[in-house]
Amino acid sequence: MNKKLLAASVLGLAVLALYPVLIPNPYYIHLFETILIYAILLFGLDIVVGYTGQVSLGHAGLFGIGSYATGVLVFKLGAPFWVALPASIASAAVFGAILALPALRVTGPYLAMVTLAFGTIIQILINEMTFLTEGPMGIKIAKPVILGQKLSEVGYYYMVAVLMVLALVVVHRVLKSNLGRAFEALRDSPIASDCMGVSVYRYKVYAFIISAGFAGLAGSLYAYSEEYISPNTYNFELTILFLLAVIMGGRKTRSGALIGALIVVMLPSLLADIELFRQIAVAAAVLGVIGSALMLAKKRSTVRGVLVPLVATIGMAATSFKLENIVDWRLTIFGLMTLFVVYYLQDGIVGFLQNLMGRGAQHAQSVAASGVAPFDRAQGGKAGSTLLQVDQILMQFGGLKALNQVNLNVIQGSVHGLIGPNGSGKSTMMNVLTGIYKPTNGKVSFAGAVISGRTPSEIALGGVARTFQNVQLFGEMTATENVLVGLHNTFKSNVLDVMLQTPRYKAEEKAARERAASILEFVGLSAMANEEARNLPYGKQRLLEIGRALGLSPRLLLLDEPAAGLTAPDIKELMAIIRKIRDHGITIILIEHHMDVVMALSDTVTVLDFGQKIAEGVPNAVQNDPKVIEAYLGGSGEEHGGTAKAPAAH
Numbered sequence: 001m002n003k004k005l006l007a008a009s010v011l012g013l014a015v016l017a018l019y020p021v022l023i024p025n026p027y028y029i030h031l032f033e034t035i036l037i038y039a040i041l042l043f044g045l046d047i048v049v050g051y052t053g054q055v056s057l058g059h060a061g062l063f064g065i066g067s068y069a070t071g072v073l074v075f076k077l078g079a080p081f082w083v084a085l086p087a088s089i090a091s092a093a094v095f096g097a098i099l100a101l102p103a104l105r106v107t108g109p110y111l112a113m114v115t116l117a118f119g120t121i122i123q124i125l126i127n128e129m130t131f132l133t134e135g136p137m138g139i140k141i142a143k144p145v146i147l148g149q150k151l152s153e154v155g156y157y158y159m160v161a162v163l164m165v166l167a168l169v170v171v172h173r174v175l176k177s178n179l180g181r182a183f184e185a186l187r188d189s190p191i192a193s194d195c196m197g198v199s200v201y202r203y204k205v206y207a208f209i210i211s212a213g214f215a216g217l218a219g220s221l222y223a224y225s226e227e228y229i230s231p232n233t234y235n236f237e238l239t240i241l242f243l244l245a246v247i248m249g250g251r252k253t254r255s256g257a258l259i260g261a262l263i264v265v266m267l268p269s270l271l272a273d274i275e276l277f278r279q280i281a282v283a284a285a286v287l288g289v290i291g292s293a294l295m296l297a298k299k300r301s302t303v304r305g306v307l308v309p310l311v312a313t314i315g316m317a318a319t320s321f322k323l324e325n326i327v328d329w330r331l332t333i334f335g336l337m338t339l340f341v342v343y344y345l346q347d348g349i350v351g352f353l354q355n356l357m358g359r360g361a362q363h364a365q366s367v368a369a370s371g372v373a374p375f376d377r378a379q380g381g382k383a384g385s386t387l388l389q390v391d392q393i394l395m396q397f398g399g400l401k402a403l404n405q406v407n408l409n410v411i412q413g414s415v416h417g418l419i420g421p422n423g424s425g426k427s428t429m430m431n432v433l434t435g436i437y438k439p440t441n442g443k444v445s446f447a448g449a450v451i452s453g454r455t456p457s458e459i460a461l462g463g464v465a466r467t468f469q470n471v472q473l474f475g476e477m478t479a480t481e482n483v484l485v486g487l488h489n490t491f492k493s494n495v496l497d498v499m500l501q502t503p504r505y506k507a508e509e510k511a512a513r514e515r516a517a518s519i520l521e522f523v524g525l526s527a528m529a530n531e532e533a534r535n536l537p538y539g540k541q542r543l544l545e546i547g548r549a550l551g552l553s554p555r556l557l558l559l560d561e562p563a564a565g566l567t568a569p570d571i572k573e574l575m576a577i578i579r580k581i582r583d584h585g586i587t588i589i590l591i592e593h594h595m596d597v598v599m600a601l602s603d604t605v606t607v608l609d610f611g612q613k614i615a616e617g618v619p620n621a622v623q624n625d626p627k628v629i630e631a632y633l634g635g636s637g638e639e640h641g642g643t644a645k646a647p648a649a650h
Ligand SMILES: Nc1ncnc2c1ncn2[C@@H]1O[C@H](COP(=O)(O)OP(=O)(O)OP(=O)(O)O)[C@@H](O)[C@H]1O
Pocket: 397, 400, 402, 420, 421, 422, 423, 424, 425, 426, 427, 428, 429, 469
């Protein structure tokens, strides 16, 4: 733990411990307790919204399930606290799974609609199932009894505070683990995640279930806190407020969730009391002026960039003194705030402050390479035997046959070049081999097993890794973290191991970090281990993609135009790396427009044109094949010249 984090943690714990002593007023203790309860829910919601990038409008419903599980168990069965609390977490997690399994098959507006429908149905069910929930009458329950003693308001506050700290630690551990990396990766590039063996659908569902569990915990604590629950609490406005809180506080940070919780609790009061609203509006305007001045002074924004937020905050403060009554303007102000957040505060308050101070997101530092093997030598199969067999593959898009009855035989331990003019079907072949496209007809066998029809993550875990023509890195993650996603398959720990940081999980994390360091050394990126991938130079990004693919310890590596956009020295470095990989026994399929690279590295070259195989053989023979010259140069064979002059990279 670094010093700043330690200081912030000590300060935070001191505030939690001393709050009821310094402010003994029961109203304010209850208010702060509510903030802590909402923070627990927002920690969970941030996993879904901030990390996996999904929109959930169903979290008020899950919160309601948590509350009512406790309410019903206590009211109907007299269940004790230690039964009601875990039961609420489990119920919300089960409902979360029921919602997530069908809902996460769709994305974008469809997902929003499914989760919205879920939230509405839950509220209606709570209202209508009077025999269980007492309907609109609501349920009354008392504060929990611990060791034979009913907790006082202060006693309960301390229990909530302890559970909030525990929830924070658990969420933080999950998000800094291989699970958290998987969540973040699937948001940045779903296709690359699937091809690294991290099934996008499965991990989205995991994220949702974990998140629902936290909503259940918060719901249960809320029921005990309020001592009365009724259906209209868990409405659409609350779900929107949760979403706004995560975004406004700052996604992907625990401090953002805490600020968000403060907003959830304070906003309804703020929009009900004109005096309070005026004070906050003036404070926001002062902060707006100071923030804009700092942004301009540090050259982090332009006058145009700060103009609208500045005018908006000052305008809001001025208007607040013109308003007689805030209640009529409640929804308008709420809507304007939402618009402001969407346009000017996309990284939330925490992101804005980090930007102001010139600090990026915090990442764990990588370890030094310690001589462990970067990846396993390719196991199984004899050199010279067939590793990959493609039989009569037909890939049709409407009327277009992108691949037309293509056969391919890739020999174990070889570098197999795949070339052809633009649009000849090379990338389509890569996508068929890695399961992104299901072929219209034909069969692909890898190491003796049929893989056509399998999912990309199954194929990846079976030993086929790839890079992409358009680099598909996880931009907000460091070079090390990108490689660690490739090493995801080396983790056998489950979510409990991660939450409890068991020795098994710690050993796996340590081993994976050492392997990641060795892989980065192998591809020459040790010096950039802690850089976010989006900040690396283009050539290095291509090398990082190769490194990430090597994390899978593949038997077959598919490289889709790895030299595209590289400078001459970078290409030399790349060629040396490809040779080193081959020397580790890994079979390579190489798509490339730089003919000198393909010809120098390949043992066999296959040429595609208009989706059909037109030539195959050793580089020299293919180079001089008239059909190949015709395909590339429209028959003017003289210009071809054999090597580097043939089709340029694009
Ligand atoms: N998802 C898709 N839907 C429709 N058509 C597609 C799809 N993917 C590829 N195609 C078409 O299939 C043909 C082959 O494309 P592909 O990208 O495989 O060629 P390529 O050889 O990789 O070309 P390049 O060298 O330009 O990358 C092209 O005509 C392309 O437009």
